[in-house]
Amino acid sequence: MHKHASELIRPQLPVPDKLFYKIGEVSKITGIESYVLRYWETEFPFLKPRKNKSGQRVYVKKDLEMILMVKKMLYQERYTIEGVRKRFEDGIMKSAETKPVQEQKPEVKNPAEAIAFVRKRLRQIADSIK
Numbered sequence: 001m002h003k004h005a006s007e008l009i010r011p012q013l014p015v016p017d018k019l020f021y022k023i024g025e026v027s028k029i030t031g032i033e034s035y036v037l038r039y040w041e042t043e044f045p046f047l048k049p050r051k052n053k054s055g056q057r058v059y060v061k062k063d064l065e066m067i068l069m070v071k072k073m074l075y076q077e078r079y080t081i082e083g084v085r086k087r088f089e090d091g092i093m094k095s096a097e098t099k100p101v102q103e104q105k106p107e108v109k110n111p112a113e114a115i116a117f118v119r120k121r122l123r124q125i126a127d128s129i130k
Contacts, residue, residue, distance in 0.1 A: 021059040023049075030067050040070060043081050046088055091129045 015029055027034045041047050047066060049057040059067075073079040079087065 015061065015064055019060070021064065023057045023059070026059050026064060026067065029064065030071060032067065032071060037067065040067070044070065044085060044088070 016025075021029070023034050023037060026032075026037060030037075037047075041049070047063065047070070049059045049063050052058050070084055073084045073087065074081070
């Protein structure tokens with residue numbers, strides 16, 4: 001009748017290097033049924049693949065990465081759908097909004113300053129994912 005969670009966690013295929021993927025390809029690559037992907041689109045606002053002229057969903061590599069993150073959080077880390085949604089809103093999306101490390105890199109002349117900078121940056125990263 002229903003699949004056990006361990007059956008849902010099939011090994012995923014390597015991601016082919018393409019610009020666009022149809023839902024069937026995404027299903028095979030991620031090991032997630034097409035109907036589950038369509039359902040996730042209704043639950044997670046960040047999963048909105050574009051549609052082509054014929055109305056088919058067109059996924060890009062970033063969409064696949066998001067799907068794999070959601071899959072891991074739901075099936076391995078045992079988050080609820082609401083928990084995944086909140087985690088993306090709070091942590092993952094905010095960390096994407098922070099400036100890249102290159103932009104924050106100061107001129108460092110001695111190792112002690114470099115270590116202090118790395119510690120400060122690691123604290124910022126840790127705070128953004130809490």
